[in-house]
Amino acid sequence: MPEDIRLTVDAQPHTAAAGTTAGEALAAAGVKGAVAVRLNELAPMRDLSTVLDDGDVVESIPMATDDGRSILRHSAAHVMAQAVQDLFPGTSLGIGPPITDGFYYDFAPERPFTPEDLAAIEKRMTDIVRQRQHFRRRVVSDADARAELAHEPFKLELLGLSQGPGSGGALSSAEGADPGALLGVEGAASEVGGPEITLYDNVVAGEQVWTDLCRGPHLPTTRDIPAFTLLRSAAAYWRGSEKNPQLQRIYGTAWESRDAQKAYLERQAEAERRDHRRLGAELDLFSFPDEIGSGLAVFHPKGGAVRLAMEDYSRRKHLDAGYEFVNTPHITKGQLFETSGHLDWYAEGMFPKMAVDGGDYYLKPMNCPMHNLVFRSRGRSYRELPLRLFEFGTVYRYEKSGVVHGLTRARGFTQDDAHIYCTREQMRDELTSLLTFVLELLGDYGLDDFYLELSTKDPVKFVGTDEDWELATETLRSVAEASGLALVPDPGGAAFYGPKISVQARDAIGRTWQMSTIQLDFALPERFDLTYQAGDGSRQRPVMIHRALFGSIERFFAVLLEHYAGAFPAWLAPVQVVGIPIADTHVDYLREVAGTLAAQGIRVEVDDSDDRMQKKIRTAQKQKVPFMLIVGDDDVAAGAVSFRYRDNSQNNGVPIAAAVEEIVEAVNSRR
């Protein structure tokens, strides 16, 4: 005679027969749509088939939540792996975790997957889903797991890792704080890392058809996957290290409904339409001629106009904020980078040396050594500090061929770079005002959703003392925290000379980009023996702050281009106004209007081509020109123009003076 147990189900008290599962308890409580449960608050997520104990507190996890989707995607990854092993027997398994917006699984197949393979795998997955296979959890001993997985070398390796001290037990959630870090590989925690070793069997009609090492939890059955699709295959290093063999990774996505999946795929399509490389060609902004070399852009007149507007505004704001402008060469003798430490710590990021006049010359990958020489060009007084040296400095970095990506990852780019020299007493205030300055300026360009990242010392690649790193890191941390923005740690992400705060900005479709970087550096002033004379006559060492707001102008350009989907606000638009005559007879009149606008600094063109007026409107619309001024007989008679705006609205018969004022006002207010 089983006794009843007392439960709390989604905060409501319930009683149930002993042996009741989480799924049954949720059903009895009328809770629908759950894919798993969280037991007793902080404990790991568990399957619905988990048998409950007296006093258990059960919290349902709906599919349409972050945790729920992760479980769904993890189950979809299992289905994919089963499909792959069905179709390609002998393919061994790597790891298969859920990731943001999808999942992947790594395989070691005999040959790489082709697009046709992916289609076949997806079809096989559909069959598996239709079969309503049950995911059955099974706890096994380490020895049994090894025996069952004898043919899976990578899984065996994971089992070995899971036995290290401190592994297991500490992990509470597939969405927890980077559980994979414990195993040194993202996603590995979804295979192992729980308090016990578990396998998941796929069972259909009582027969076990597939098994995988897995921590779970999973959906009850494969049929519970509402929507999935495979996206692409690519290579990935086993356990994330290029020293390890490469596996073939297949990416897919899965969603709680077909509509949700469709919406996701539409978001991807929108991101593709906004791709700055596509828009750059469509809008005639820049290109990457093969003749010049990979990762090296040329800006066309329209791209140049946008850059000019971006840079001019930045220049003005920096002058207002007390910066002084300097200029330095692109190339230097190797000695400079020996002094700075770049040749020791950054050589692989630099273009190879050139032999000149019996010495070695290098293209500069950073501007800081040059600015240090400006500082050192004469004796400095404490009265000059903080000394803020600014330059649009073009740098060249040898990026490996596979990583070059449009304007966001180039081999030559221009930093809006400044180095601030100040005393230790000044650095906190300087950093605080700098962060405010950064966020305000980014806001002026239309980005206003930020978080911060704190990159700390790489235990291998660094110069300077532990004490200085500690002080620099804590100073940056407290300044960042005082900003009120979210602060995300980035262990080991610092440059070799000092820790940094980076400002991450979210764009119009929710993607984040690293923009500004602020680095605090005690090391380079030491290496360059930079000094100033203090009020008491002693020689003191300044602190150096490296900072770039756009990061790189090219990257910032790309981010804005994608953020605005090519429709720059009027002040940045390469062509701000296009004059469109109804007939040839109106061209001269429009030219006069254009002359008036140009005299006010407006970038204006008159379309005097042979096209019909409708075609000209279409052309200007596709070029995303903010203002079209259309002129026919009525307008000429009234001394007016007719606006057509980028949003298709219009405003007809506006007197010329009022039209000019409207445009100038829009540009000057940076709307």
Add this chain to the structure above:
RNA sequence: GCCGCCUUAGCUCAGUCGGCAGAGCGUCUCACUCGUAAUGAGAAGGUCCGGGGUUCGAUUCCCCGAGGCGGCUCCA
């Protein structure tokens, strides 16, 4: 750098199971002079990414290289 895929007119792409290559857009010319997203007609434009190989013959098949795309590693 590694893995896979790709490279045909200025752009986007067809195509040739190995037999001297096509469309749309763009460009140019001519006609049309038109009130808010494509007027019509005509023309020009290609060592089919580069080099080597196989073949009677290569844009097509093979190898090497360059560039691009998607990932991995790395990063502004």
